[in-house]
């Protein structure tokens with residue numbers, strides 16, 4: 432299938448309006464404001480106080496700004512309670528640029544909205560998701576003119592199942608028509624990232640425009656190298672989520688990939704939501720102590736900078752250059768060095 436090279440895209444759409452790519456600054460490329468089960472929230476409004484949630488988000492973003500963050504990508508999509516009104520209420524009161532995504536988060540197949548109609552479904556039809564996700568990217572989300580800057584889907588099946596193939600075709604069409612990068616939430620433990628990159632490639636999305644989200648949770652350095660060798664972007668985007676992987680492990684494999692010449696293909700972030708209704712606040716604090724928008728700056732970077740091959744310039748590449756290139760729809764460049772020259776160094 433032919434692959435058109437997406438044109439560089441500048442300025443970048445943010446919730447408060449377009450921002451020049453050069454102005455994005457330090458960017459957390461995979462975070463969340465609010466992850467909500469919309470139907471539970473609307474039926475049980477006592478579960479959560481929206482106004483208090485907005486105030487808390489503004490407070491946490493102020494901390495991030497003080498730590499140097501200028502842009503945050505909110506990867507909350509359909510299936511995770513994306514709410515443009517809520518996001519705008521936060522954006523009005525924070526200096527941090529917020530970039531939004533479109534897409535579908537469903538780890539058990541196509542959402543019911545589209546499950547029975549579409550390619551391969553009971554009712555054979557055009558995929559209804561394509562038009563909706565395209566609308567987000569080209570017109571605006573909900574009743575706003577805020578356009579999405581990325582398109583995402585999720586697959587935790589190994590090997591990827593029929594739903595993943597259908598979603599890959601959906602996001603590929605959105606990518607082909609608009610150039611937005613594709614982010615795929617993978618299963619880093621079974622290691623389906625490589626298969627997902629290949630499926631997307633067959634659909635016409637070059638690996639350099641694909642982010643394999645959560646890849647950095649994997650302890651398998653050989654698998655991570657194989658993934659990086661495709662040219663895709665690897666998400667080291669769950670720093671602070673220690674039950675999935677300790678930060679020390681993430682740092683060690685990330686540094687090995689940097690030494691192997693893959694520094695332009697790595698994103699660092701925390702996947703941190705201000706509020707997520709899958710857990711109570713106490714359950715969350717117990718499971719992920721210290722997890723926040725500033726965990727990277729307070730705990731991770733000082734450790735990472737002690738790894739051989741990591742310096743301030745690399746950190747800038749990870750936090751400024753790589754997200755800027757991604758959001759500008761410019762594919763990641765190929766690795767800069769040959770692994771063989773690194774063999775003795777990258778263990």
Ligand SMILES: [Zn+2]
Nearest residue numbers: 461462506702
């Ligand atoms: Zn996420």
